[in-house]
Amino acid sequence: MVQSVLTRPSRPTPPPRTPAPKGKRRHGQGAAYLFLSPWIIGAALLTIGPMMASLYLSFTDYDLFSPPQWVGVDNYVAMFTGDDRFWHAAGVTAKYVLISVPVKLGLALAVAMLLNRPRRGVGLYRSAFYAPSLLGASVSVALAWRAMFSTDGTVDRVLGAVGLDLGGWVDNPDLALLTLVALAVWQFGAPMVIFLAGLKQVPPELYEAAEIDGAGPVRRFISVTMPLLTPVILFNLVLETIHAFQAFTGAFVVSSGRGGPSDSTLLYTLYLYQRGFSDFRMGYASAMAWVLLVVVAIITALVFRSARRWVFYAGEGR
Template identity: 55%
Template sequence: MTMTITTPSDAVPPRGGMVRGKARPWYASAEGAGYLFLLPWGIGFLCLSLGPILWSLYLSFTDFDLLTAPDWVGTANYVRMFTADAKFMTSVRVTFVYVLFSVPLKLVFALVVAILLNRGIRGLPLYRALFYLPSLLGASVAIAILWRQLFAGNGLVNQFLAQFGIEGPSWISNPNYSLWTLIVLAVWQFGSPMIVFLAGLRQIPADVYEAAQIDGASRWRQFVRITVPLLTPVIFFNAIIQTIDAFKTFTPAFIISNGSGGPVNSLLFYTLYLYQEAFGYFRMGYASALAWVLLIIIALFTAFAFLTSRYWVHYDE
């Protein structure tokens, strides 16, 4: 008689066909691998973004000069800002005027150019690249220096006006015109919103325009009744992005005014004033308070835009 001995390896596996083995570590699972890939970003966010943000919030309630330990002063920085700092109100006024004029003018100009390019002209990729180039270079130091030379008293703009017997002022050093030179510079950087507008125009069905033409609608009526309503999501996106960028404008004002804010502080942008307080006078606590007020202003503008978008932004549904 033969006896068969069954070893553990020959044992019948449990129901489901799998042998319960040693549990795998958490990082060997699909979820664990995902968390591992996110870990570098998480470390960078905590150390380079969230940490400095929270630290600046703390510093905004202190008196800190980079050389000594922060001295807690409570809300003194904010009280001084709104009650005893005339330059703060000047920087707010200059920045608001800049945003109020530069953003709409840039969007209108970008939309007009996008409509012209959407007509199927030859060499469209070349035109798109040429028109987008100012958006890449406009915020650079080199362009700011060039702009200062163009609008100087003996600059190219006045030389051109002299050909027609017009004696132009020194646009940069005249407080009545200095801010407008930067507004023109902002409008010149229309390439980025223009590309977005062009992409939005390409998504509008052509048969909608054909039906409107059959009904006898003029080009202007087609633009008002078809193009603008269907393009409102793109207009909303561009308006938000360009408004935030306008509030953060720094390089042109710093270079053109040599960091002083221009004549009679006509170029004292909010970010330039923040820079002066932080790195000119080493009032880091006060500069942190200025930064948080700017963050709140941008957040309020963005929230207002989203709250009112339901009344004028039309989506597919």
């Protein structure tokens, strides 16, 4: 037996692979570019081309009807030094982002943790909670939202029945922005699904070990769940922050395109729309769009830079 093993012939080594001829490699690359060509053409015509045109228009005076006239950085100077509504819209947008994003992510995580427990009909609950994200901030949903939060609407009547006579939220400058925040938070289904996928990746033995050590539910959440969810939290935080800065439909429909009352719902994108398509100052609107792009890029970079301190990856040495 030992002798047969010792004398067993070794497995022959495979011959070295010869590189494919240049003609075949070029043919493979040509096939790859052929299949990628619809995406490349679409990106060039629908994304890169309009972006470059918008960048050029941001340095011009353009009203959609006459040829653009080069004005240099006048649009940017006027924006930062002579437009009070620009700064007001920026402040309203910042307030909207700072309120809606944390509340939305907190609610999404809470519901994801509830749906992570095995129970009967959990698939139906997941679908029901995800449905608002499929509807999105469409015009029909925003119209229904405005009707619910208007004077004598559903919310006004329910609050009035319990003694809270706040009137219509969409007509109150102190509450109108909260209407848009509620509309954004209502669509928590997408980050909820991502959180749920992250919770499925947490090893159950970590919870068992923490429970043996005497950790309660709150301690297990702080010491086990949150550290392992930090990459998912980072992903959702970046996506939802970008989406919040781009919010437009809800503000346009709820305020009838004016940003009222008293400019309390004048989000940045809504003011950009007003300058471009109501005042026909498309060059100014293009400059506003590029300022928004730069601001979002800076905020995203800062979030990623801060992630080095609070995002934990499994197997990473600290």
